[in-house]
Ligand code: 5GP
């Protein structure tokens with residue numbers, strides 16, 4: 069089934085090029101999502117055979133395993149942030165200020181920090197995954213991609229249907245354990261950045277996401 073296709077990356081990561089597999093080690097494989105829903109969209113695949121076929125909510129009940137996954141997502145978040153810096157660093161006002169300060173003669177005692185791109189990465193899982201192998205999404209916040217084609221694509225990353233990795237372990241009575249899939253995915257659209265509502269007007273949302281993307285890069 070197409071729902072099993074992430075299994076190939078876990079089984080034989082070495083057979084894929086660097087444009088597909090970002091890195092792999094004994095416990096994890098990091099890949100590029102084939103249908104990215106943001107300008108940068110990676111997936112972290114744990115290789116633990118006892119976990120890879122079970123629901124993330126159940127897999128993350130194992131505290132030791134959860135810690136391992138959280139630690140690895142911190143590594144991948146840093147890597148993704150570096151990628152954003154390479155892609156958009158030149159556009160960013162904060163980075164420009166830092167460069168200007170660096171090249172001033174004499175340079176100021178205190179350099180501006182520069183932008184922390186890690187704040188622009190979100191990490192988490194879907195309450196109802198469509199792919200069978202355990203995977204954690206690591207993506208830039210922009211939700212700007214030509215592959216974002218359906219309303220459920222946007223809402224699956226922009227409502228409680230998306231559960232941030234930091235929120236685990238989930239409390240026993242956490243409502244997200246019992247997702248009203250229909251409810252979350254069919255919600256009215258809300259811009260991730262400015263909070264503006266778009267009802268169910270997807271084309272309008274998409275246009276707005278492009279505007280927000282341009283401004284977000286230049287922040
Ligand atoms: P889910 O909705 O299950 O949390 O997300 C599964 C993700 O896997 C989606 O973002 C989808 O684009 C991605 N995906 C589906 N099939 C493939 C594939 O064959 N290769 C890769 N690299 N990603 C895939």
Ligand code: ZN
Nearest residue numbers: 259261262280
């Ligand atoms: Zn907005």
